[in-house]
Amino acid sequence: MLRYIIRRVLWAIPILIGVSIVSFFIIQLPPGNYLTALMASMRATGESVDMSQLQTLSERYGLDEPMIVQYWKWISGIVLRGDFGQSFLYTRPVSDLLWERLGLTFILAFTSMIFVWLIAFPIGVYSAVRKYSIGDYVMTFVGFIGLATPNFLIALILMYVSFTVFGQSAGGLFSPQYLDAPWSWAKFADMMSKIWIPVVVIGTAGTAALIRIMRANMLDELPKTYVDAARARGLSGAHAVTKYPLRVALNPFVSRIGWELPELISGATITAIVLSLPTTGPLLLEALLAQDMYLAGSFIMMLSVLTVIGTLISDLLLAWLDPRIRQGVVG
Template identity: 60%
Template sequence: MLAYTAKRVAWMVPSLFVVSFMAFVLIQLPPGDYVTTYIATLAASNETVDQNMVAELRSRFGLDQPFIVQYGMWIWGILSRGDFGLSFEWQQPVSDLIWERMALTLILALSTLVLTWAIALPIGVYSAVKQYSIGDYFVTALGFIGLAIPSFLFALVLMYVAVVYFGQDVGGLFSEQYQNAPWSWAKAADLASHIWVPMLILAINGTASLVRIMRANMLDELPKPYVTTARAKGLSEFRLLVKYPCRLAINPFISTIAWLLPNLVSGAAIVAVVMSLPTAGPLLLQALMSQDMYLAGAFILLLCTLTLIGSLISDLLLAAVDPRIRLE
């Protein structure tokens, strides 16, 4: 297992280089660059732009250099100094912009992951054990509704309920007095009082799909001979379910680690915009729209890093949980 882990970690290094290069290429594929977008914004405001100013801006941001030189300077700054470059739009170091947002994003992602598992696992097992019962039909109907409702629409509904019936402030993750305050226990408590709304919204869709997957896997395992043998030996129903079929049917939950973290960063951008969440999604979206290549490239590189780390963790946990997946 140690050799396999070391091999996977070693392969992550060239993978990140390839991904960073592809991300840099994709960001620059649209016509123009940040200066072009900036000039178009000024022109829309009926402001004239001198060509000397355009040339000065391109030279200032290094956009007059060849593509490969820009990429080389960016990746060398990351490797040598941990410097992700300067954000064109914000005129701040990229690292100052992304770390706090990534920290909040990871807190939200891990909280959503725990909530999703806590809801989907017992409901999926119950739905399979009580197949075709009233409870099974009820859970199935709720699952289809959860899959059908767009996340942003559910966000608007839940925001209305939270404000009208619970008096909850749903704008962002902090109260006004804690938005720019340094971290403290009071700020952490304020975060906990606000995070439940977006956490519930993001967990709904994932819970609905995982319930269906868990139910299907449990239905595949329950009729197998080892379950019948364990039941004939007098093993209690709860212990039987936890020790055997549930242990084998839980694989999809573990495999979600590989995609859930990056998906919550990129896929939940609309929910984050609707709820004014200070997470990575809205900032990434704005960076892509304005072609702020260093800011967008840093986010994409971090997303790919999360994907690779999540895939490694998933594979190791699957090997530990499922006896059928043993790595020499």
């Protein structure tokens, strides 16, 4: 197992280097750069363009240098000094923008994952054990509705219901008096009172998908011989189901971690915009539209790192959970 971990970590290094190169150059593909986009925006609003100021900014950030030089300045700053660069759009260090949004995004993503697991786990098992029952048909119908309905549409419906029925806005994570207030128990309680709407919206599609996956995996395992053998040895029906087939069917729940971490950065961007959530997705979209190369590149780099880490964690947990995978790793 240790050799497997070391091999995976060593493979991750060239992958991250390649992803950083590709992502940085993709950001540079549109014609012009942040300064040309800024000039076009100023002219569209009738503002005067100070060419000397733009030239100063270009020299400061090396925008007049070749892309390979710009890339080296960016990646060497990250690796050697932990400096992600300066955001052109917000005129602030990228690291400040990154970390202030990442905390709220993590809370939202983690809460959504727990919600998905708590709902999908028992419903999927019930639908498999009681297949073709009325409850199974009802859960299947609800699951198909959840898969077919876009998350942003559910967000719009909940916002409308919240405003018309309860007279409250469902947007954002904080009440107006807590938006700029320092963290306190009152602010945390206010966030938890509002977080359930984005959690339900973001978790709907994932819950519906995992219910179907859990049901299908359980139906594949229940007819197998080892389940009949467990029952023949005197195990009760519930014990025979939970001890063996359920453990194998848990694989999709564990493998979900592999893409749950990258969703901290990119997940549910449209839903976050609709609900006015202060998460990383809308900020990444703004950076891409404005060609803010340091901010967008840092987000994409963070997305790649979290993808590699999440995949490694899910693989290790799967090897621990499933003896078949563990034997394959050891061999």
